[in-house]
Amino acid sequence: MRRTITQLKKGLLFVAAILLTSTQLNAATYTAILSGAFSNTATWSGGIVPPLQLQLGDDVIIPSGITISLDQNLEIASSSTLDVDGALTGGTGYALILTSGTLSGTGSIDVDSFSAAFTSGFSFTGNLTTNAFHSTNANINSAATIVVDNTLYLSGGTMTMAAGSLALSNNATIVVDGGVITLSGGSANLANTYHVMYKGATSTAGIELSGSGLTNITINTNSGQEVKLSNNLTINGDLTLTMGALNLNNNNLTFSANGDLAASGSGTITSSSGSDITINASGGLSGTLRFTSGGNTVNNFTLNLGSGTATVMVNGDLMISGNLNLQQGRLNIAANKLELDANATVSGGSANSFVITGTGGTLSLNLNTGTTKTFHIGTNNDYAPIMIKSNSGSVNTRMNIGVNADVKANGTTGASAGATQPLVNATWFVASSAAAGVDVDMTVMWSSNMEVNSFDRTKAYISHYVNGKWDAYASAAATMSGSMYSMTRAGVNSFSPFAVFDENTTLSVDEIAANLAVNIYPNPANDVINISVTGNNTNMNAEIYNVSGQVVYKAAVQNNSSINISNLPDGMYYIKLNGQTANGTQKFIKQ
Structure with a gap:
């Protein structure tokens, strides 16, 4: 039995040797002798054109001084070799595909598409220029100069620049779809204007976001997937959140003066108390800031837009754990809540920078006994802040306040009193988290363009909508400070809508309706x-x-x-x- 098995093994080895010898005997060397098209028989020694897929052991040689025009796809596979000391050029739509084998030489390659799926075998040291570079585990381990004119696809695995240099032409795009790029001896020149797009599954951002030329970024991952930052990110062009999430991952996000958020898409931003967001965009943001559920906390939020009327929209509640810095521009939170943690602070705030609360929106701040907080809020058109002073003996509470550009006959609904009545055409909606024990002085502020129907600010008062009607209060002259007027109501201990009337304001709902x-x-x-x-x-x-x-x-x-x-x-x-x-x-x- 042992003798039979031994003889069988010898037989199999003999057959393998015969097959290997046969393959090697079929391998061929193809040498270009004239410049011309790849498929032209006159181009090659012996008139034999190399196959479209090089076989095991095949060797294609393009000597110095010879230029071959690629007029078909060429694949280097198995243990074949393409040696380019001359020039290999390609027309539109033709690809040079390297799945294994060896690419060598010192010449130049300029093709429409170059696909690289190899971990070894790249020993080319010349110039490689391509419109599209497709990488799947491409290992660049020789001193080649690679220039990508249009798109660098990182389609899986790692593109390793162990040697040589990689550069992007102006306005090229890096598409990250399951791949990454690393530098381990080679270099990447990302100084020209370029863009990055993320697709597919979750990925962690790498050097593709580190170049000085980085401009537009698009997040278009699969639903439920995200892109995690590994460093701070500055947006110098458009950030488009088509689908998926941009996870700040305890890094900071900054929109430069030229930065913008595209209006299209349904993607979100995931943030935490370890991340700052700074918006310096000159014209505000075209799109709305959307935060992931449970990922809507920011440490410091700075608004410093190009003008006092430029706006940033927020779609959803936002929490700030550090500082809200209102330098210039408006933050429109619509019907959402902007909540500052107990120890968070507010900087700035003025007619040039405030929070638009919209219908149902509120700015939420802690108010401790004996302290005073200014809520820098306003309507779409006007700055209308309110100052709340906690009196001695008042309990600690959280105040939630918003303002609307209208006064309703019955507080929140009904006819618009501002259509006919002399008043400041705004309603401040004030609420307290404490059910009882709150005692505050309330000062509301407005500008003259908010006054309607011959409002007399020398005989004004703050009216409180309570027990189904607007109440009357002792009138007085409004205080002027700069371009703003103010009125104070002391000893407020219950909350609901507040507005500013004068002595001639009609308080009856029926009369207001009759005016209409x-x-x-x-x-x-x-x-x-x-x-x-x-x-x-x-x-x-x-x-x-x-x-x-x-x-x-x-x-x-x-x-x-x-x-x-x-x-x-x-x-x-x-x-x-x-x-x-x-x-x-x-x-x-x-x-």
């Missing part, structure tokens, strides 16, 4: 205004006032009648109507 039944048109008007009211109003008394409060017209009028105003000087006027079922004052412009 009056329609004056056209507005602005040149010579004639028309009167239209709802309800049974046959005869009415009309009075027209100028902005100084002087009556400039008075007469009995009927519904759907007209008044000639051609003799009035151009400017703003108020018409007051008293009828059977509709009473109201409307503003109009004579021009």
Whole structure:
């Protein structure tokens, strides 16, 4: 039996030797003798064109002084060799594919596409230029000069620059789809303008984000996947969050003056208390900051936009553990909450930089006994801050405050009182986390352009919507500081909507609704205004006032009648109507 097995082994070895010898005997050397097309028989010694896939042991030689034009794909596989001491060029759509074997020589290669899936065998020391470089475990271990004109694909494994140099042409793109690039003796020149796109599964950012020429970044991973930063990141172009998440991973994110967030996409940012976000974008951000659920905490958040009206939008609640620095520009949190931790601080804040709270949005700050906090909030158009002073004996609490550019007849709903009533056209929504024991002084601030319907700031007061109505309070003259006016209400211990009225403001919901039944048109008007009211109003008394409060017209009028105003000087006027079922004052412009 042993003799039989021994004889069988000898037989198998003999067959293997025969097959190997046969393969080696079939291997060929192809030497270019003239410049020309790769597929042209005249190009090659003996008129024999190399196969499209080089076989085991095949050797293709392009000597110095010879230029071969690649007019078909060429694959170097098995133990074959392509030796380029001359030049190999390629037309559009043709690829040089190196899956194994050897690429050697000192000449130049300029092809449309170069695919590299090897860990050894690259000994080429010339110039390699390609429109697209596809890397799957490409190991560059010789002093080649590689230039990628359009796209570097990192499609899996590691592209190792053990030697040589890699450079990107202007506006080239690195596509990361399961691969990484490392430097271990070689170099990468990323000074030209270039872009990076992430696709596929979760990846950790590498040197592709470290170049001085980095401009646009696109995150387009599979759903639920992310790109983790390994260093701080500055956006100098567009950050596009198409899908997936950008995980700051305790690094900082900065938008430079030229940086922007694209409006398209559904991707998010994942942050924690170890990361800062700084936005210096000149025009604000085109897109909305979206944070991953559970990843919406930032240490320091700095807003320093190019103008006081530039805006950054936030879609979702945001927590700040360190500092909110409002230098310039507006932070629009819409209907969300911007919450500062108990020990967090606020820097800056002014008419040039504040938080837009929107409908239902709030800025949330801790308020301890004996302290004063200023909430730098406003509407889409106006800065309307509020200062809360905690009086002695007041309990510690968290104040949640927002402001809207309107005053509703019943606090949060109903007719708009700002359409007819003299008031500051804003409502401050104030809430406390403590159910009882809070005692504060409240100071609201506004600018003159928020005042409507001949509001008299010398006889003003803060009204509180409580027990189903707006209450009355002792009036006083507003305090002026710079371009802002302010009014204080002391000893506030219950919370809901607050607004600023004067002594002439109508508090009745029914009367406010009646005012809205009056329609004056056209507005602005040149010579004639028309009167239209709802309800049974046959005869009415009309009075027209100028902005100084002087009556400039008075007469009995009927519904759907007209008044000639051609003799009035151009400017703003108020018409007051008293009828059977509709009473109201409307503003109009004579021009």
